[in-house]
Amino acid sequence: MERFDGRRPDELRKWSLVPNFLSHPVGSTLISCGGTRVVCAVSSEGRVPPWMKSQGKSGGWITCEYGMLPASTGDRMKREAASGKQGGRTVEIQRLIGRSLRMCADLEKLGENTLYIDCDVIDADGGTRCGGISGAAAALAIACKKLYPEVDPFKQLVAAVSVGIVDGVPVLDLCYEEDSRAEVDMNVVMAESGEFIEIQGTAEHGTFSRSRMNELLDLAEHGLKQIFALQRECIEAGLK
Amino acid sequence: MERFDGRRPDELRKWSLVPNFLSHPVGSTLISCGGTRVVCAVSSEGRVPPWMKSQGKSGGWITCEYGMLPASTGDRMKREAASGKQGGRTVEIQRLIGRSLRMCADLEKLGENTLYIDCDVIDADGGTRCGGISGAAAALAIACKKLYPEVDPFKQLVAAVSVGIVDGVPVLDLCYEEDSRAEVDMNVVMAESGEFIEIQGTAEHGTFSRSRMNELLDLAEHGLKQIFALQRECIEAGLK
């Protein structure tokens, strides 16, 4: 099988991670995954959401907001700020990223602070939510080291990659063209330990068997090892 | 291990399905899963979303809207119509139900019609999204038989159940109390064929291994077989 962009089924696109891409936030990265680019930023605010207090929860909170520049896609998207609401896809993605990132950190050690993760897509070519998780985790690691020099609340890295079945073949790290005609689309969020944090597998056409699912998870693990290595490099460079 | 409500780990709560619960819609059910009750309705409208035309797609469409009565939960929830927007959880759930139901039907055979699935929770005790999928699939089967007596677009049943890890033990069909302290929470959407349509597994605390995941999928399959049987009975009764 020949993939759309000539890759082998188990081959990642070219990924890179630039640390400290923005001036103001305490941690930030620019992540590129093939044609996809996402600006990831971590900002700290000295208070927690009101529901934490009313539920008697101590410690801090981590939450994510996700957006796409209108010109990040082939046909210009409507600007969500102008249309007055975030679409369902946006809401779904930012909730996934937020949940995944909270697994990186010991919320108790954050103190009464909220860490805002902003993932803004400037070029979109498939895999923006996985890029967002992977880029934001690196930014969060940098931010935690800076904000908490004594007791680092950062527990372990988390990264994500998409896998899917395209024309009957399981493949790793789908680009937009592949994504839009995949039979099955799966996003795998994993901790550096090799255990799962979140798995979302969706049949876009038809159904998928348990053995197919296992093949996809193997591919994901293969790709994620490489992404963890890139994150570690980026964090080290960003803290120099 | 003793479960909160005395069940064995692999035991479903009491499920039941009442067909034709509402007067007006072409298909409807009231599904009960333990203390959870969801009114599911299917209505047909003779047009399709504008994006289908602009993307050159023929056939029909199936979409879902989900809501909870404010008094369906222990503490009264804010009414989403009054607060002026649907929350993130609502959006996420109705997208999941819509995707799952579309797998039940051959959209091409629907003609230029949209089938609206409305899932309204009147009592909530965990598992409302899985109840919604399972109840709506039965309502959709009834509706399709009535609307399309010649060429039934209904392909195969779909049902969903939650599984999770509570106090270290994999369990089936979590009630609210279990759900709120689960380490891992997974919703499994399956076709009657036994293959998957959607899997969403989330670590709420910590991470989970691939072997744990396999145990959870086994439990889900076990429960889903029983739910498919209930659906078949309900559909038969509803078409008499």
Add this chain to the structure above:
Amino acid sequence: MERFDGRRPDELRKWSLVPNFLSHPVGSTLISCGGTRVVCAVSSEGRVPPWMKSQGKSGGWITCEYGMLPASTGDRMKREAASGKQGGRTVEIQRLIGRSLRMCADLEKLGENTLYIDCDVIDADGGTRCGGISGAAAALAIACKKLYPEVDPFKQLVAAVSVGIVDGVPVLDLCYEEDSRAEVDMNVVMAESGEFIEIQGTAEHGTFSRSRMNELLDLAEHGLKQIFALQRECIEAGLK
């Protein structure tokens, strides 16, 4: 004259009231008035609207929210939560129900609490606002007895019924078909004492004289006596 559904002009449809229909709220009913069914719930929250404080009012508050399931009507209605605002009819109805229910209770005796009345129509066939008032009053009586075992703030029952002029004839308790071609439509809200709480009479076509109005009020009184009896039974059963 033959009515649409064969009733005499002064005949109610079949009404019934199920107490404690929901699991969570302190008081709830399912009221059926012919083909109309409304779920009524009363929930208590330990605070009052901010304007009460700023206006120096002591005691508690009672407020109502009204909604219709999208599939409760012949043609599916748009979900108000999805369209982002409550329509004018909804606002008008929930204000009427709230005002009427506040007359049931001695707000001073509620303490610093708000009682939320939720009326959600699951099947609509005319008279939903009157059904809502009548069902919610029974739910409120149950709730008050439970919440305030010592000094019951519940003062007296309130019920409502619609009357109108259809094809020139004054009739009681209009179904949807009658309502949509009535010349005059009137909703009468009455206390158990026989005095009025609210009267809203509207000419839909033409105008109406004072003597016509008196005939309509006679019909309403006749129907309301029967509804008060049903409420009393329901409350008694609900408190067992």
Add this chain to the structure above:
Amino acid sequence: MERFDGRRPDELRKWSLVPNFLSHPVGSTLISCGGTRVVCAVSSEGRVPPWMKSQGKSGGWITCEYGMLPASTGDRMKREAASGKQGGRTVEIQRLIGRSLRMCADLEKLGENTLYIDCDVIDADGGTRCGGISGAAAALAIACKKLYPEVDPFKQLVAAVSVGIVDGVPVLDLCYEEDSRAEVDMNVVMAESGEFIEIQGTAEHGTFSRSRMNELLDLAEHGLKQIFALQRECIEAGLK
């Protein structure tokens, strides 16, 4: 009994009607009822609401929008345009005015046009909705004569006045001070023929008997005769 402003129980405040108060709309008035002033305007637009077409209704439509200048009340009100939605009271009032005005006109004769009635309160001292109806009816009469010189769709005048029970005494045309402590508040909308178009009576504290209601309707008729005379003068002056 001495009323707040020294009037007899059956005495109107000082009412006046200035025709053609605005430059642009085809019909307009400034109505003063004691300390209340409302600018009423009628504008024509060459199309009808989409629902008329989809329901197969021919002819035109009349609709009303109501607003209050923020500084029209004792304590400044929030501007509804700034808070992003119209409040419940606004919605209720504009629906009442719209319904009442539609009774003035033969919609069939309007052709495929919508007449917008705008009622904007610049000074508020009770009775703004009744002032709005009365002022808008005069503006509508002027507009219809100008827009339809051949077949006047204007059928008959409509006017409205408030009545109520204050300190146990039925009184006509309540000012703000009376309105805010009234036991019963009733708005009576009447056609020039002396028959009713809409009656809305509300017990603000306690309940009211049928005989009390009859006393209130007598007062209203007494006041409305004087208002019809003012309207006729205003229309005549406005058409010169």
Add this chain to the structure above:
Amino acid sequence: MERFDGRRPDELRKWSLVPNFLSHPVGSTLISCGGTRVVCAVSSEGRVPPWMKSQGKSGGWITCEYGMLPASTGDRMKREAASGKQGGRTVEIQRLIGRSLRMCADLEKLGENTLYIDCDVIDADGGTRCGGISGAAAALAIACKKLYPEVDPFKQLVAAVSVGIVDGVPVLDLCYEEDSRAEVDMNVVMAESGEFIEIQGTAEHGTFSRSRMNELLDLAEHGLKQIFALQRECIEAGLK
């Protein structure tokens, strides 16, 4: 050159200012500038915006809200309260008026109060923002004298006028017809001292040179002297 309404290029339209036009607010005017009429009101509220506290600013605040009655224009405008948001033009204008008015007052001397300026256009014929500034400044002067009899926070008058280039000729105080075909449109906000507070010059077609700009500023100064005189008269009359 003959102007649309026969004026000389350096001639103002007929301006007038009525003090105390409304009953409730502490300061108010009705300003007329040719066919444009704006109701200006100043209301005081005993608190300041939250951002002032969080930025550690002492003293008070002045802010403006601007609106147009739907029937104030030739073709009826949509009511912003009904469409659920203020348009861009409205936002731009109310920010300009608010900034200009703040220059009138010593915010420190206001105490912890917000003065709300409401400018509501009842007839529009060009120059509504300049009319609003000029009318509101007079209302503010009256309000400050009444609210602060001891230490007047009112520093100096501010007024505004439009100038522009129409058919190649610089003209003063454009009416709507001129405004809509002007090549350059400039709003000049000036303090009584003769210095500028805000200048906004916009090329609507083509560009403009520095010498053209100087001619426009000369015209504006000429008109503003007359407007300051009218303001002084109005304030004096309003305080009697």
Add this chain to the structure above:
Amino acid sequence: MERFDGRRPDELRKWSLVPNFLSHPVGSTLISCGGTRVVCAVSSEGRVPPWMKSQGKSGGWITCEYGMLPASTGDRMKREAASGKQGGRTVEIQRLIGRSLRMCADLEKLGENTLYIDCDVIDADGGTRCGGISGAAAALAIACKKLYPEVDPFKQLVAAVSVGIVDGVPVLDLCYEEDSRAEVDMNVVMAESGEFIEIQGTAEHGTFSRSRMNELLDLAEHGLKQIFALQRECIEAGLK
């Protein structure tokens, strides 16, 4: 005088312009002005706003949307898409950019197309609106050359720069620190011909004389000449 960052009063910050910064839109740039960075994109859509048709205008349209990444500022800003509306400052800026850019092009030659200008600030340090105009003009020049190889609708370059009075001294190209304590703040939008397109001068504290204004315009002209040179280089590079 020593400026905050050591520049002379008439010295620009370091400006640079990267062409074709994004993958999808037909024209794009990344503009840096000192610490400010703005992504500018131009996208074409084959239709025009509805009001153009209803006003009988032929040709095309150019409009702008402006946004800031939440982490672009020192304290994280609220995401406008999440809060459900664009703030007043955003609206004001995007209207200014849109107006300025329309002066670059002969709208008649665009055909029935809308060009969307998106300016998204990724790092903010003062002067974002001027950076947006200058960067977007270069992107628009590139886009027009590509979209209209035959009859270029691009007429002439436009650029903008801020000037102001800080501590009594007129200075060019204010950074955030200077901007926040400036007495006068002025944005000058100029065509390559040296004539003005828009001038917005605002006294933030006190007032300013005409001679001060002339000094500011001299500074602006001096800076704009350099910016036009950078734009020409960027366009040339972007079209290679």
